[in-house]
Amino acid sequence: MKTGFLDLENWREIGATLMRNKTRTLLTAFGIFWGTAMLAMLIGGADGLERMLRRNFEGFASNSAVIFANRRSISYQGFNKGSGWSMTTADIDALRRIEGVDAVAATDNIDQLPIAAGRYSTTTAVQGVDQDFMKAFLPTIRSGRFINESDQRHKAKVAVLGINVANKLFPAGNAIGEFVNLQGIYYKVVGIASQEAEERINGEKIDDTVTIPLSTLAFAFNRGDDVGAAMLTALPGWSPGKLKPRIMRVLRARHPIHPDDTQALFFFDVSEQFAMVDSLFMGITLLAIFVGIGTLVAGIIGVGNIMWVIVKERTSEIGIRRAIGARPLDIVVQVMSEGIALTSIAGTAGIVFAAAVLGVADTLSGVRFQISFGTAAAIFAVFLVLGIAASIIPSLKAMKIKPIEAINDK
Amino acid sequence: MITLKGINKTYFGAVPLHVLRDINLHIDRGELVSIMGASGSGKSTLLNILGILDNYDTGEYLLDGVLIRNLSENRAAELRNRMIGFVFQSFNLISYKDALDNVALPLFYQGVSRKKRRLMAMEQLDRLGLADRARHLPGELSGGQKQRVALARALITNPSIILADEPTGALDSKTSCEVMQIFRELNADRGMTIVIVTHDPGVGEQTNRVIRIVDGRIAPDQ
Ligand SMILES: Nc1ncnc2c1ncn2[C@@H]1O[C@H](COP(=O)(O)OP(=O)(O)O)[C@@H](O)[C@H]1O
Numbered sequence: 178m179k180t181g182f183l184d185l186e187n188w189r190e191i192g193a194t195l196m197r198n199k200t201r202t203l204l205t206a207f208g209i210f211w212g213t214a215m216l217a218m219l220i221g222g223a224d225g226l227e228r229m230l231r232r233n234f235e236g237f238a239s240n241s242a243v244i245f246a247n248r249r250s251i252s253y254q255g256f257n258k259g260s261g262w263s264m265t266t267a268d269i270d271a272l273r274r275i276e277g278v279d280a281v282a283a284t285d286n287i288d289q290l291p292i293a294a295g296r297y298s299t300t301t302a303v304q305g306v307d308q309d310f311m312k313a314f315l316p317t318i319r320s321g322r323f324i325n326e327s328d329q330r331h332k333a334k335v336a337v338l339g340i341n342v343a344n345k346l347f348p349a350g351n352a353i354g355e356f357v358n359l360q361g362i363y364y365k366v367v368g369i370a371s372q373e374a375e376e377r378i379n380g381e382k383i384d385d386t387v388t389i390p391l392s393t394l395a396f397a398f399n400r401g402d403d404v405g406a407a408m409l410t411a412l413p414g415w416s417p418g419k420l421k422p423r424i425m426r427v428l429r430a431r432h433p434i435h436p437d438d439t440q441a442l443f444f445f446d447v448s449e450q451f452a453m454v455d456s457l458f459m460g461i462t463l464l465a466i467f468v469g470i471g472t473l474v475a476g477i478i479g480v481g482n483i484m485w486v487i488v489k490e491r492t493s494e495i496g497i498r499r500a501i502g503a504r505p506l507d508i509v510v511q512v513m514s515e516g517i518a519l520t521s522i523a524g525t526a527g528i529v530f531a532a533a534v535l536g537v538a539d540t541l542s543g544v545r546f547q548i549s550f551g552t553a554a555a556i557f558a559v560f561l562v563l564g565i566a567a568s569i570i571p572s573l574k575a576m577k578i579k580p581i582e583a584i585n586d587k
Numbered sequence: 588m589i590t591l592k593g594i595n596k597t598y599f600g601a602v603p604l605h606v607l608r609d610i611n612l613h614i615d616r617g618e619l620v621s622i623m624g625a626s627g628s629g630k631s632t633l634l635n636i637l638g639i640l641d642n643y644d645t646g647e648y649l650l651d652g653v654l655i656r657n658l659s660e661n662r663a664a665e666l667r668n669r670m671i672g673f674v675f676q677s678f679n680l681i682s683y684k685d686a687l688d689n690v691a692l693p694l695f696y697q698g699v700s701r702k703k704r705r706l707m708a709m710e711q712l713d714r715l716g717l718a719d720r721a722r723h724l725p726g727e728l729s730g731g732q733k734q735r736v737a738l739a740r741a742l743i744t745n746p747s748i749i750l751a752d753e754p755t756g757a758l759d760s761k762t763s764c765e766v767m768q769i770f771r772e773l774n775a776d777r778g779m780t781i782v783i784v785t786h787d788p789g790v791g792e793q794t795n796r797v798i799r800i801v802d803g804r805i806a807p808d809q
Pocket residue numbers: 585598599600604606624625626627628629630631632633
């Protein structure tokens with residue numbers, strides 16, 4: 178004899194028993210539905226928030242720090258408190274020689290300048306970068322290439338247009354190889370770039386900037402040797418925090434800065450931010466799973482409860498079934514499949530609901546909140562296992578009902 | 588068909604109750620028998636033992652040559668399903684299933700396909716004149732109709748024996764007669780072995796043999 182788990186009769190019966198007390202079934206189903214939805218939404222929400230926060234740093238090498246010269250906070254060697262100083266290209270070279278430093282990307286910025294190409298013109302920020310820029314900051318190259326070492330060495334008159342600038346100057350596309358006029362100097366366009374991160378080193382986002390070699394910028398705009406800001410990346414095994422004392426020592430040797438003046442150099446450690454985000458979201462994810470599973474377990478206990486009540490109510494019916502030939506296993510299968518049906522339907526609805534909510538969060542935030550298929554499958558597995566577990570005790574109780582009880586119950 | 592030798596049964600409650608005392612009984616294939624006795628005399632207990640719904644303490648019970656003793660739950664379920672058809676006083680139909688599904692249910696536990704068992708159930712209902720009530724729920728049927736549905740359910744597996752416990756107990760005298768008529772026809776036309784428990788002498792009269800139980804013992808034939 179087969180158990181009839183897949184028999185249509187079995188499923189019709191499940192439907193019939195569950196539908197006989199709609200309110201009760203609905204309330205129980207809601208427990209599972211809510212538990213599953215909570216679990217899925219919390220996991221998706223935590224991941225989405227993390228992605229949102231990380232988006233700010235996307236494109237930054239994670240083991241890096243942004244540095245630039247700040248006003249002195251302590252008077253020193255005739256320089257007053259509050260007086261400024263500048264980093265120079267020579268400082269950058271000195272920093273590059275520190276053990277543990279991988280690259281130091283020097284940049285300088287000029288705010289809003291008019292720029293023209295053919296009959297189109299606009300205003301744009303201009304930044305000069307050197308060959309290390311690509312190591313510290315990972316811009317998205319839309320087409321062509323970025324500034325390289327040869328450009329820097331030869332003070333080449335080449336430019337990489339931010340995507341927004343390119344769209345304004347070359348609405349028809351085909352910017353590469355064309356020339357742009359910046360303050361009377363023509364630069365050949367070699368690439369178009371954008372950035373993922375919300376964060377910027379200083380100045381505008383790359384999307385709204387024209388990037389030229391730092392050496393070209395210094396020459397064309399009479400900047401001398403000054404460097405606006407630098408992004409320093411550490412070698413594997415080193416961290417910006419570990420390198421900071423050495424960096425300070427090198428810079429103090431080259432500039433009059435008081436030994437106790439910690440303010441004179443702005444030092445933003447990106448790796449620390451990453452580490453903080455990491456541990457923050459590890460915690461949030463754990464909390465989400467904890468709370469979600471808790472809610473789900475509460476829902477499952479409801480299922481166990483309801484199955485227990487259903488079995489008690491149906492003692493006589495189960496007795497009749499046993500009298501006309503149902504084996505204990507048939508009864509177990511029947512009760513278990515009811516519990517499983519209830520949990521799977523309600524749980525699936527919960528996942529679908531959560532997916533819809535997370536989908537809306539996706540569109541609103543522009544960041545992925547949606548849970549992966551794997552996560553959804555895992556949640557499905559969790560509530561199915563819990564649903565089966567919850568049905569075990571009631572179904573064993575049902576199995577013990579003797580056929581004689583059908584008659585005696587009357 | 589049925590042979591009982593020295594059957595004893597005691598209910599061990601707060602006060603042990605020796606319900607069946609040294610029952611010896613033989614029922615042949617094709618007999619239509621009634622078991623009569625006062626209320627509490629042990630008729631149902633005896634019938635439940637015959638139907639493998641309950642155990643006995645000592646003695647020997649042979650059903651169609653099979654010794655019924657210490658059976659596993661699965662084996663007991665299978666024997667009930669294939670050899671025995673039950674009819675109860677309170678019908679014991681499943682309230683949320685229509686007549687057709689109620690009748691077909693024993694075949695579900697045999698693993699018969701849904702299509703086939705519904706076909707067979709329809710046939711059985713038709714024979715008992717209930718074809719037009721197939722899609723009705725038990726609540727929508729009269730007592731006599733319910734008992735006929737229960738009978739159809741008992742008959743669908745083509746059992747060796749029909750066991751009926753006060754089958755007319757909940758029916759008025761007219762429908763009682765109709766139901767008894769069906770039992771008599773089943774016995775006469777199809778040679779069905781039928782055992783009916785009753786305390787109604789009118790029912791006993793319509794059977795071919797009456798077994799009387801007094802205080803858990805079989806009374807000698809008059
Ligand atoms: N499960 C049981 N536990 C204890 N006593 C029972 C049980 N079933 C029946 N009895 C008692 O056994 C006696 C016989 O019962 P039963 O066989 O139902 O009698 P009848 O069907 O002839 O009225 C009664 O006194 C009844 O109270």
